[in-house]
Amino acid sequence: MTDPDEAADRRLDANAAAGPLAELFTVDLTVAVATCAGCGNDAPLAAHLLYADAPALVVRCPNCAGVVLRYASSGSTLRLDLTGARLLTVTLAADGSVGISERQPHRPP
Amino acid sequence: MSFVSRGFAGRRRKTPPGRLPPGQYDVGDGFPVLSAGPTPRTALASWDFQVQGQVDGVRRWSRTQFQGLPRESVSVDLHCVTSWSKFDTRWEGVSVDTLLADVVTAAEFAVAFSDGGYTTNLPLADLTGGQAWVVDTYDGQPLEPEHGGPARLLVPHLYFWKSAKWVRGLTLTLEDEPGFWETFGYHNYGDPWREQRYAGD
Numbered sequence: 256m257t258d259p260d261e262a263a264d265r266r267l268d269a270n271a272a273a274g275p276l277a278e279l280f281t282v283d284l285t286v287a288v289a290t291c292a293g294c295g296n297d298a299p300l301a302a303h304l305l306y307a308d309a310p311a312l313v314v315r316c317p318n319c320a321g322v323v324l325r326y327a328s329s330g331s332t333l334r335l336d337l338t339g340a341r342l343l344t345v346t347l348a349a350d351g352s353v354g355i356s357e358r359q360p361h362r363p364p
Numbered sequence: 365m366s367f368v369s370r371g372f373a374g375r376r377r378k379t380p381p382g383r384l385p386p387g388q389y390d391v392g393d394g395f396p397v398l399s400a401g402p403t404p405r406t407a408l409a410s411w412d413f414q415v416q417g418q419v420d421g422v423r424r425w426s427r428t429q430f431q432g433l434p435r436e437s438v439s440v441d442l443h444c445v446t447s448w449s450k451f452d453t454r455w456e457g458v459s460v461d462t463l464l465a466d467v468v469t470a471a472e473f474a475v476a477f478s479d480g481g482y483t484t485n486l487p488l489a490d491l492t493g494g495q496a497w498v499v500d501t502y503d504g505q506p507l508e509p510e511h512g513g514p515a516r517l518l519v520p521h522l523y524f525w526k527s528a529k530w531v532r533g534l535t536l537t538l539e540d541e542p543g544f545w546e547t548f549g550y551h552n553y554g555d556p557w558r559e560q561r562y563a564g565d
């Protein structure tokens with residue numbers, strides 16, 4: 256069954272987003288700046304408040320204590336909730352690197 | 365030489381048979397505190413409890429009025445989704461049946477809401493019939509803020525995240541409205557005996 260919106264909007268299967276998103280999520284997110292959806296405060300993720308002993312990692316805004324991000328891994332399932340983050344900003348170095356050593360260059364098979 | 369046996373003083377009592385749900389362990393005398401946020405420090409003078417939403421009129425009890433309601437003592441087992449269980453915990457407070465006694469409502473669901481913004485949703489049928497309390501003492505002492513004081517919800521037949529700490533009221537709803545953990549992939553109902561930890565379990 257063809258979804259008419261798909262043709263009209265050139266809508267792609269969200270698998271196609273995985274490549275570009277990998278760019279973000281191989282970055283050391285502690286250097287990312289998160290904008291709180293609640294109060295608009297900008298702060299590096301590393302400056303946020305982390306509650307790690309709950310059933311998930313709960314990252315809260317250093318200004319208003321609102322939930323910015325929730326993350327959990329259980330078994331083979333990872334969950335990420337960014338409802339409370341209006342924006343994640345990562346600034347790359349001029350050469351396009353993100354300046355962290357763990358990052359592996361992408362090698363096509 | 366010592367005849368004092370570490371075995372007797374230190375040994376954890378045996379897990380009561382038939383009372384440990386699947387995938388759980390007996391935490392013994394411990395009482396883990398799992399915090400998803402800062403512990404609210406609510407002044408007792410400004411604490412109140414409210415029943416709102418789909419009701420014929422909002423009900424509100426000040427701290428003093430709440431303490432004047434008929435009280436019940438209960439001893440129940442707790443089951444946390446992070447897999448610890450704790451047996452024979454003693455609490456005192458007010459039955460939700462008492463709080464809802466003369467409320468006229470068409471609601472089938474409720475959202476418990478707390479200081480600090482926490483919420484959890486439950487079918488109204490699971491809050492009534494002697495299954496749920498708003499408790500303000502634990503083990504004979506005023507409930508510590510770390511464990512949800514001034515008062516927390518206690519719904520022991522469901523995973524413990526349904527027993528909202530720092531509870532301030534219930535919003536009765538016509539539609540089910542998933543709460544803090546329920547919107548994050550945790551099971552909407554959370555029956556420990558059916559091991560309903562995550563959505564789809």
Ligand SMILES: [Zn+2]
Nearest residue numbers: 291294316319
């Ligand atoms: Zn904020």
